[in-house]
Amino acid sequence: MSKPPETPSKGLAIDVSDVTVAYHDRPVLWDVDLEVPAGVLLAIAGPNGAGKTTLIKTILGLVKPAAGRVLIHGAPYREQRALTAYVPQRGSVDWDFPTQALDVVMMGTYGKLGWLRRPGAKQKEIATHCLERLGMADYRHRQISQLSGGQQQRVFLARALAQDAQVYLMDEPFQGVDATTERAIIDLLRDLRSQGRTVVVVHHDLQTIPEYFDWVTLINVRRIASGPVSTTFNQENLRRTYGGRVAFLSSRENGCAEKATALSDVQTPPGEKPGWMA
Amino acid sequence: MLASVFNHTTITIATGAAVLGAVSGALGSFAVLRRQSLIGDAISHAALPGIVMAFILTGSKSPLVLMLGAGVAGLTGMLVVMLISSSNRVKYDSALGIVLSVFFGFGLVLLTWIQKRPEAAQAGLDRFLFGQAAALLRRDVWALATIAAVSFIVLAMLWKEFKILAFDRDYGVSLGLPMRRLDVLLTGLITVAIVLGLQTVGVVLMSAMIIAPASAARQWTNRLGRMVLLAGVFGAIAGVIGAVASSTIPRLPTGPSIVLAVGVIVIISLALAPGRGLISETLRRRKNHKKLRLDAVLTDLYELESQHTPETPHGHTAKAIQAMSFGEGEVLKNLLELESRGLVARFSTNHWAITEKGRHRVERLVQQLDSSAGAAH
Numbered sequence: 101m102s103k104p105p106e107t108p109s110k111g112l113a114i115d116v117s118d119v120t121v122a123y124h125d126r127p128v129l130w131d132v133d134l135e136v137p138a139g140v141l142l143a144i145a146g147p148n149g150a151g152k153t154t155l156i157k158t159i160l161g162l163v164k165p166a167a168g169r170v171l172i173h174g175a176p177y178r179e180q181r182a183l184t185a186y187v188p189q190r191g192s193v194d195w196d197f198p199t200q201a202l203d204v205v206m207m208g209t210y211g212k213l214g215w216l217r218r219p220g221a222k223q224k225e226i227a228t229h230c231l232e233r234l235g236m237a238d239y240r241h242r243q244i245s246q247l248s249g250g251q252q253q254r255v256f257l258a259r260a261l262a263q264d265a266q267v268y269l270m271d272e273p274f275q276g277v278d279a280t281t282e283r284a285i286i287d288l289l290r291d292l293r294s295q296g297r298t299v300v301v302v303h304h305d306l307q308t309i310p311e312y313f314d315w316v317t318l319i320n321v322r323r324i325a326s327g328p329v330s331t332t333f334n335q336e337n338l339r340r341t342y343g344g345r346v347a348f349l350s351s352r353e354n355g356c357a358e359k360a361t362a363l364s365d366v367q368t369p370p371g372e373k374p375g376w377m378a
Numbered sequence: 379m380l381a382s383v384f385n386h387t388t389i390t391i392a393t394g395a396a397v398l399g400a401v402s403g404a405l406g407s408f409a410v411l412r413r414q415s416l417i418g419d420a421i422s423h424a425a426l427p428g429i430v431m432a433f434i435l436t437g438s439k440s441p442l443v444l445m446l447g448a449g450v451a452g453l454t455g456m457l458v459v460m461l462i463s464s465s466n467r468v469k470y471d472s473a474l475g476i477v478l479s480v481f482f483g484f485g486l487v488l489l490t491w492i493q494k495r496p497e498a499a500q501a502g503l504d505r506f507l508f509g510q511a512a513a514l515l516r517r518d519v520w521a522l523a524t525i526a527a528v529s530f531i532v533l534a535m536l537w538k539e540f541k542i543l544a545f546d547r548d549y550g551v552s553l554g555l556p557m558r559r560l561d562v563l564l565t566g567l568i569t570v571a572i573v574l575g576l577q578t579v580g581v582v583l584m585s586a587m588i589i590a591p592a593s594a595a596r597q598w599t600n601r602l603g604r605m606v607l608l609a610g611v612f613g614a615i616a617g618v619i620g621a622v623a624s625s626t627i628p629r630l631p632t633g634p635s636i637v638l639a640v641g642v643i644v645i646i647s648l649a650l651a652p653g654r655g656l657i658s659e660t661l662r663r664r665k666n667h668k669k670l671r672l673d674a675v676l677t678d679l680y681e682l683e684s685q686h687t688p689e690t691p692h693g694h695t696a697k698a699i700q701a702m703s704f705g706e707g708e709v710l711k712n713l714l715e716l717e718s719r720g721l722v723a724r725f726s727t728n729h730w731a732i733t734e735k736g737r738h739r740v741e742r743l744v745q746q747l748d749s750s751a752g753a754a755h
Contacts (some may be wrong), residue, residue, distance in 0.1 A: 162551055
């Protein structure tokens with residue numbers, strides 16, 4: 101179980117107010133408010149089509165809201181780009197693109213590099229280090245199509261890491277990854293939190309939310325609830341988010357308690373790095 | 379024949395064709411990687427009305443004037459594509475198709491109308507359909523080379539931005555790069571490359587010069603830089619071969635000759651490239667299957683033996699091993715192959731036993747299977 105979140109002393113990392121987004125005439129997000137304190141691990145959950153991806157794309161300025169306002173550490177995204185890093189869904193790019201893992205990770209340094217400057221030894225070093233942190237150093241010269249799905253996901257995470265940001269927005273990083281990658285992502289998330297950075301993750305798997313995250317936002321076009329997992333992640337809020345599937349959910353929640361216990365038994369003992377870190 | 383290959387005119391034409399092949403090959407790489415292969419077709423067809431209008435307005439057939447018209451029309455076509463596909467519910471490829479056919483149709487109407495006019499001055503505009511390298515003059519080649527050089531400089535200066543645009547556009551936006559403007563600029567460069575090639579290759583086949591060298595180059599490398607370079611080289615080679623062929627062989631149109639040359643390069647690349655080529659892929663698959671078959675026989679032998687340890691090893695017949703697998707009568711062949719690799723040894727003429735080396739191999743295989751099953755979980 102995660103430790104109880106501290107009171108947000110550093111203020112709000114992300115402040116979304118009254119955001120409405122519509123594709124054509126169909127609202128995807130309706131009047132959403134979201135306040136994310138600095139230094140938390142936040143999961144955004146909700147059913148398919150609830151607007152989870154749209155919400156983080158709106159925070160990033162990739163989607164223009166019809167109404168509302170987004171602030172990152174007190175200023176619009178335009179001015180705070182250097183503070184923010186984005187991990188898109190793995191399926192959003194063509195992995196047959198002719199490039200190597202290291203080149204993809206180096207893209208994370210382009211923002212700070214500026215126009216007309218080519219990435220050099222320093223950028224290569226940053227990228228290599230970031231791949232190392234995700235246990236991918238041996239794969240840095242692999243053509244990206246020859247990586248497994250989990251390894252591709254770790255390349256994307258390493259790229260965001262290379263941006264050295266304060267706020268990380270990740271779109272379903274746990275989607276269809278192997279156990280090694282899942283472990284690597286969790287360790288990375290905890291690492292980032294211990295450094296006081298804020299991480300927002302679109303997450304599908306309700307079972308693992310209490311174990312991996314300390315804050316949760318439940319949305320279904322509207323924001324249903326948002327706050328610390330311990331007080332927010334409950335039957336009532338889940339029922340309001342997922343609607344009629346409450347019976348299904350409660351049985352899953354029971355199973356989830358068992359699974360969570362089982363998982364904490366096999367967790368790596370403190371101080372002992374998992375094999376891939378070696 | 380040789381003398382005519384090296385005469386002045388031919389060298390001029392070959393240089394021009396090499397330049398246009400290099401530019402369209404290099405820039406075409408980005409169109410292919412962005413899955414916008416049709417873009418070349420749309421721009422080149424959309425350029426036709428521009429060529430005819432430029433002639434109608436100026437009465438000049440100077441290549442620069444006509445190219446300017448082609449460029450304006452091509453760019454207009456692309457802007458219309460972006461407008462249609464962003465503001466309405468029309469998909470990008472449909473928008474390309476609409477612009478291609480409407481603009482080209484309009485161009486053909488203009489061309490037919492102007493050809494019915496009595497003056498002889500308009501003669502020759504229709505050679506833009508299939509290209510005519512013989513019309514290239516020395517100063518045209520200089521103009522081509524200058525524009526090409528500028529395109530390459532822009533490409534080099536914005537290399538990393540174009541790379542992100544092609545690989546992960548949204549990520550580029552999140553970094554604060556003006557992706558829409560970069561997109562318009564890259565499309566503009568591709569338009570320039572196409573316009574440069576129109577006179578030589580022609581409206582109808584110009585899109586091949588955008589797609590084919592890039593597709594061939596992709597086969598040989600997994601790095602973007604090398605792919606763009608190689609596509610440029612392939613385009614240049616095809617340009618030279620086609621232009622020289624058409625200027626030495628009478629009544630051979632240039633466009634089709636160049637496209638045939640690049641077609642041969644594509645076929646060779648698809649077949650022979652190491653790694654991605656069809657032949658190397660087939661060989662790799664065969665080798666893999668063979669390895670799997672050998673491993674199956676070896677594992678069977680290992681299991682047979684493990685059934686009666688710690689007796690002294692005494693070997694098994696090929697028949698006994700075959701009984702374990704759904705044999706295809708190849709067991710003996712596989713055993714001989716395994717023997718030559720030192721993985722099994724022969725006790726007598728038809729009794730086989732696994733060697734120490736073979737045992738290690740099986741144990742390692744089992745380990746690998748277990749760990750990959752764990753990782754897949």
